[in-house]
Every structure is written in structure tokens, then in C-alpha cells.
Amino acid sequence: MIVNQFLVLAAALFALGVYGLLVRRNIVLILLSVELMLNAVNINLVAFEAMLNTPEALGQVFAIFVITVAAAEVGIGLAIVLMIFRNRRSANVDELNLMRW
């Protein structure tokens, strides 16, 4: 089996995620970009599992793990965003520069 097409897709998704992470100003969109990067990794995991076909189905298991962690991360991340928004009436990361020198 050839996994090239999946790898290309995953790389494209990952690059999109990195781009979003670095250039977006809205925190919600930055979180979405992080999700994009995680899913790119998931695609890789599932594709390689389909190719290697290990008896324990390690790729799928890891993919499920990543999804679980991502869900938890989004839960906490959105809660933080909500609190920041309530305090500062803004979701712009450029304005969140309190932790500077």
C-alpha cells in the first residue's frame, strides 16, 4: 500500500495549522489551528497503521488517544479563553502581553 497521498494531505494540514497558529490574532482561531495540527498527526498515525497493520492496532489506539487529549485541551483552552474574554472584553492575543519583562 502506498501512503504518500495521506502524508501529503497531513503535511498540508499541518502547515496550515502552523500558519494559523502564528498569524491569527483571535485566540479561538489559534486553538482551531492547534486542532488542525493534531488531526494532521492523526491522519499520519492511521495511514501508517493501515500500511503496517500491527496486531495491536497501535496507530488507531494512538489516534484515539490524541483525539481524547485534544478534546480535553479544547475544553480547558476554551474555558481560559472565556475567562480572558470576560475580563478584558477582547480575544486578541496581541493585547494579552501582561507576562512580559
Added chain:
Amino acid sequence: MTNLLILAAEEGEHLVQAGDGGWWADTAGIMLILPFVAFGLIMAFGKRLKHQGGEIAVAALGINLVWATILFVANLTGGVLDQTTFEIARIGSGLVFELGWVVDGLSIMMYFLVNFVGLLVFIYALGYMKGDVRVPWFFAAFSLFAGAMLILVGAPNLVQMIIGWEGVGLASYFLIGFYWDDLDNVKAGNKAFMTNKVADVGLILGAIIIGVTLGTFDFDALDLAAIEHSEALAGVALVGGFLLFFGAMGKSAQFPFHIWLPDAMAGPTPVSALMHAATMVTAGIYLMARTFPLFQNLATEARGWMVAIGAITLLAIGLLALVANDIKKVLAYSTVSQLGYMMTAVAAGGYTAGLFHLFTHAFFKGLLFLGAGSVIHAVHSNDLTDMGGLRKYMPTTYWTFVVGSLALAGIFPLAGFWSKDEILATLQFEGYVAFMWIAIAGAFVTAFYMTRAVALTFFGEYKGHAEPHESPRIMTGPLVGLAIPSILFGLLNIPGVSWPGIGNFTEWLGIRVVAMGDHHAEAIDFALAGMGFGAALLGIALGWMIWGKDRNTQQARDRFEVPALYPLLRHKYYVDDAALGLVWATSNPLARFVDWTNTYIIDGIVNAVGGGTKFLGGLVYNGLDQIGVDGVFNGLSAAADSAGSALRKIQTGRVQEYAAGFVAGALILVVLFVFVI
């Protein structure tokens, strides 16, 4: 524990029959400890009690007296011979240092004496010290005094004896200088301490020589070695014996070490009473008695000298009592004189004779001192010229004092007669006839000065200023308590008489690890006893003629001076001056030399060292520290500071810049992994 019983059994020919005293002997050490417990309790709680700690001291000695009396009675009936020791330290392979207590005829006699006289004096002191300064400290130091003496008396070896010996010296220093508000009293305490200290060197050196030679400090080993004429011991016996005698001379105030004792009167009167009767001054005699076999069997060449020193002491110092005007000093000189008797007797080979005089003397000398204290309490003066006619005002003090004086003078049948007679008999038997005549002359002098003291104190007209009155019952009680033994205890050792069931003093005192082998007269030598008694009567008669009779010439007799001898006596044979002169002559140039070396050499060295150190310090401070070390650290911190200012700019607080850095780092790693590795 009873190793000495076994030793005694092995020495069949010297075997002394005795029991082991049972529980009371095993626990006799309590007597040695209780006064120290009392010391601690008085120091801690004395101030809060009614008698300011006096009751604790009395209680301690009271309990002690129970033990002492039970042991004394046990010794009367069957003899007690026991020893308990605890090993404290081991020096090298052989020398063992032990503490413990000996229970034998000699130590039991001393336990009884110290506790009996001590208890009465303590009770007396409850009245005497009432309202005085520092009463708790007085009773604490007094307990220490008695305790140290018991340690000394109970010593099974020379080391413990030295411990007690020095303890007694220390406590006496506290007590002589008790009224330290007055510089003279402090000086008297110093004089006593230093005079004793000179002699103590003899004891310590003697103990070391004997201990190293024998390989042990134990008295029983010493006694056995002496009895067997051990060759090793014989080699050092003369030197060791002389050194021990030298130590004994100091504590027992033998000529020329007697100078401290009259000055020791600076302390409160109960202190003088205890010091002169049972505790301190008897220590030297006790040491001689404890090591008696050494002198009896080995160091025989030393005996003539020792007898001579005792004889000089008994006569020469007795004469000094004739010119003293302080009633306590009269008694002090009398004590020195009586100690001379004891020393002469023990040195001449009269183990029992000397100790019997020690025993009887303790009662009547304690009595006389307490009586003198009672008089001083009444007239507020020590001076005989402030007294006179007191027999009307102080009847109890008067008759007890007279009893004590007669006993001291050696009047039949009081205690002093018997003990003095025994000393005379010993001197005659051992062949020291010339010294026997000196002792008889001493008996005359004793009676003479005691008559003077009694006449000037209790007869004639009262010359003082205070209102005389009889002392309270707590003070007269002990006087009576001491007067009775002063009368009766001479009967305990009549030559040739053994009381049914209990024997006599000679037998009780002979309960030692080895038999002492001294001579005991089988019957009274009436000629000798008559001479001693006659000398005493003569002294009283002459004394009464001069000081007692004529009331109309009171002032003349007060000022009576013994012809020819007076200037010599007044200056105490110049011994004090000589001692002081010796100290000056040797210590003054020495002090000057030391002062010179101190000023010019030691100070120079010290200053040079100080200056050098200061210079070096300046160099180190200015050069090395300020510039070198500080420079390095300042530079380091400045570098850290500037680096920190530069680097902290990275912390922008913008999350996406951090993320960009993170991605850049990850990319670099990817490039590294993919293309380089």
C-alpha cells in the same frame, strides 16, 4: 566487695577477727553522700525554709549519725571489717582508680566522731547563726565541710583521700573567709588555704611514689606490704613516709605549719568548733593512723624526727596560748598543742594512744569552742579583757566550759586524763623519754593557760560593755551533749580494763585489715599517771595564783606577762614573720624578674606579633580583598546584570512570538534529523 577480708584471711598471722557489718556496712556510703545532697538542697531551697537551710544540714547529719552509731555499736560487740569500692578509671594496665568506703575500727570511730560532734555543732549553729548574713550559704558550706571529711575518712585508697583532703581544704577556705566583707578574714582564708597547699604537695607526691611502687593506691595493700616488709615498698618507705607526714603536718598544723590555724579563727565560731574537734585538723593524724604500718614497720628512721616535731609543737605552741588575748586564739593554740600530742604519740608507735586522744579531744575541744562561742554571743567580743565574772550570768556555759577545761588539762577522771596518760605511757615504753618529759611539761602548760582562760572569762569583775545573758537552749543543749562524753569517754580505754560485753577502745580501733602491732599497757602506771596529773594540778594552782585569786588587782593580773618569754611568745616565735619573710625574699625578686620579662620581653613579643598581624591584615584587606577578590565578584555580578538586561528583552509577553520560536526550533531539529544525522 570483701576482697580485703580474703586478703586478711590469707595473712593468717595478722588475721583480725571481725564480722562484715551486714547491710549497714554495705550502705555506709550513704553517709558520704548525704552531706553533698544536703549541700545541693540548701543551695536550691535554703532561703525559703524557716531556719534557712539549717534543718536540712541537721537532718543529713542526723541520718548519718544513725548509721555511724549502729556501726559503732556493731564494732563494739563483734568488730566490723568491710569495704565497698567502685572502679572509676584504669590508668594504663595496672593502676586502678576506685571510689568507695572502708568500714573498719578506725573509720567507724571517725564516722561516729564526725557525725556526732558535727550534729551537735550544727544544732548549735542554728541558734548561733540566727539573724546572721548568708545563713543558707553557711549551712551549705558547712555540709560540704562535713561531707568532704567523711569522704576522706571513708577513703579506701590514697586517691580518694586526696579528694576528701582537698575538699576539706576548699570548704574550710569558704568558711574561714565566711565574713568576706572584711579583708582580714579573706586574708585568713587565703593563709589557711595556701599553707595547707604547700603541705598538700607532700601528700600528693607521697601518694604517687607509694602508689606507683605498689601498683595500687589501696590502703589495705599498703598495710599488707608494710607488714610483710615488702622490698619494693621498703625502698621508698622513708621518702614516701616523710612526704605523707609532710602533708599531715599541714592539715594537722604541726610546727612550722601551725601558722594558719590561729588565723582560721576568723570564721564563725561553730566552724572553729567543728574544724578543731572532728574535721579538718584531725585529717593529718588520721592519715598517719591509716598508713600506720608503713611507719611502724618500714619508715622507722623517720619516727624520731616526727616525734620531735610533734613534741616541739605541743610545748612551743602551747606556750603561745598564754599570751593570746582572743579567747578563740587561746583555744586554737591549745588545739595545735594537743595535735602535737597526737602526732607525737602516733609517730612514736602509739596508734591507739594518739587516736584515743584525738577521740576524747574532739569532745572537749568542740565543747570549749562552743562555750567560747556562747560567751562571744553574750558579750559581743572575742577579747578576754572584755569578759570576766560571767559565771553569774551564764551558769550552763560556765560549768560546761569548766568541764571542758578540766578534761583538756587532764584532771582525773575526765577524758583528757586517760588519753594523755596513755600518750605518756607510749612515749616511755617506746624509749622517747626526753619527749615524755616535754609532754609532761606540756600538760603543765595546758593546765596553766586553761586556768588563765577560765579565770579571765568567768571570774573577777565583768569588764565588757554589752549586757551578758545566757544563750538560748538550742545552744546550751549541745554544750551539755558534749560535756557528758568529755567526762565519761576516758573510761572507755583504761589500761588493762575491758568492759564486759564491749571490750575497750583499743580493741575497737584494732579492727583493721592487719594487726597494728602497737604496744598496750596492761595496767595503769601510777608513777607516770601521777606525774602527768601532778603537772596538771601544778599548772592549775599556779594559774589560779596569778590570775584567779586577787580581785583587787584585776588590772595588774590582766596585764600579767610571763617573764622573759613574753616578747618571743608575743611574736609567735617569729614563725609567721619568717614565713612571710621567706615568701617575700623568694617571691619578690621573682616577681620583679617576672615583671621585667613581662614588660620588656613578653610585651615586646606580643606587641611585635600584634603589629605584624595588623600590618599584614591591612595588606590583605587593601590589596587582596578590596581590589582582587572584590574586583572579581563585582565584575562577575556586573556581567550577570548586563547579560540579564539584554536577555530579558526576549520575554515580550506575546504568545505567538514564543510559538514562532518553538516552530523555528522544531524546524531546525527536523533539518538536523533529516539532513545531518
